[in-house]
Amino acid sequence: MTPSQPRPDGGGLDPQGGPMRSDRPVAEKGIPDATIARLPVYLRTLNVIADEGVTTISSGELADAAGVNSAQLRKDLSYLGTYGTRGVGYDVEYLRFQIGREIGSAQEWPVIIVGLGNLGTALANYSGFGTRGFRIVALLDPNPALIGREVVGVPIADLARLEDVVARTSPRIAVLAVPAAAAQDVTDRLVACGVRSILNFAPTALAVPAEVNLRKVDLGQELQILAYHEQQTGDSVVEPSIKINKSTIEKATAS
């Protein structure tokens, strides 16, 4: 069975033993974002497993290899209408096909990066985009010292030519790695050219029309969350800056 030949029964059995199948795309099924974020992880794991010649895998084995718990994995895959086969597990090839179809990794997504400073250049150089189906089609920056330089074989174009570049390369997704003060203007121009998906790294809130999908990445916020959880363990390495003495606590608890 090849990935382009779906099994007539949809590749698995439901918990009652009946055939399960769903052809609706992700958006219509209301799959949670957290599940959508894990699907590429499952796909990468399945790719490695398939390369090793494995044809079927249990949910427990796949969950271990993907670094999630098996209940989570079964729930995630159930959104695709796939439950595996009792006592056998999942058909690796079919599951690859099914996840690839759902997350669109069978198709290549053209991506544009705006802002080729430290972050934009690092993102452009990240080889993981290519293996996940994202192809960088254009790079834009206003800095004359950068214009014309190549990153991953793509020349940096002048930001002033954004509209031409978008018309020529038809990016489906734009990544913003520009200063916060420039982000809204760049966003407005991208939206006016028809770009409907934007990943914003600039530390500012952006206004976009309802039909535009905007996501923000904030590493500082992620670190703050980790720091918060570290603090909750009670092993804080930093002395609190406000010293509270015993009488203050007694007054507070007396009221």
Ligand SMILES: NC(=O)c1ccc[n+]([C@@H]2O[C@H](COP(=O)([O-])OP(=O)(O)OC[C@H]3O[C@@H](n4cnc5c(N)ncnc54)[C@H](O)[C@@H]3O)[C@@H](O)[C@H]2O)c1
């Ligand atoms: N989200 C995160 O976790 C995260 C992490 C690091 C940096 N950032 C943000 O990403 C952005 C880029 O950071 P960096 O370290 O690469 O900065 P940088 O200064 O190295 O790069 C910024 C780039 O934007 C270009 N630029 C300047 N003015 C512009 C304009 N008006 N329009 C478009 N481009 C313009 C510059 O020429 C430069 O190449 C900043 O807003 C920064 O705060 C976010």
